[in-house]
Amino acid sequence: MILEQAELQVKAGMGQAFEEDFRKASRIISSMKGYISHELHKCMEVSDKYLLLVRWETLEDHTEGFRGSAEYQDWKQLLHHYYDPFPVVEHYTSIDLK
Helix, strand or coil: CEEEEEEEEECCCCHHHHHHHHHHHHHHHCCCCCEEEEEEEECCCCCCEEEEEEEECCHHHHHHHHCCCHHHHHHHHHHHHHECCCCCEEEEECCCCC
């Protein structure tokens, strides 16, 4: 499993609209091959800042499958205009601590 992480800084005053559009976008991402789950968290200290966590079966399910899909164009249209600056997306793999 791969964990995708992105800090999303939404333009001032646009948080409520972003959350509404993110609900719509959630239907898009959750229908993709390799998708496991996602969470959106709102920062308590910094207004209009969010943390997005998405679990994928493989890195390629996100970087090639989702990002290369027609559905990703719909995702972009719904969400990308909210960000300033544009988020850095990083991927993590778990470490066995046993």
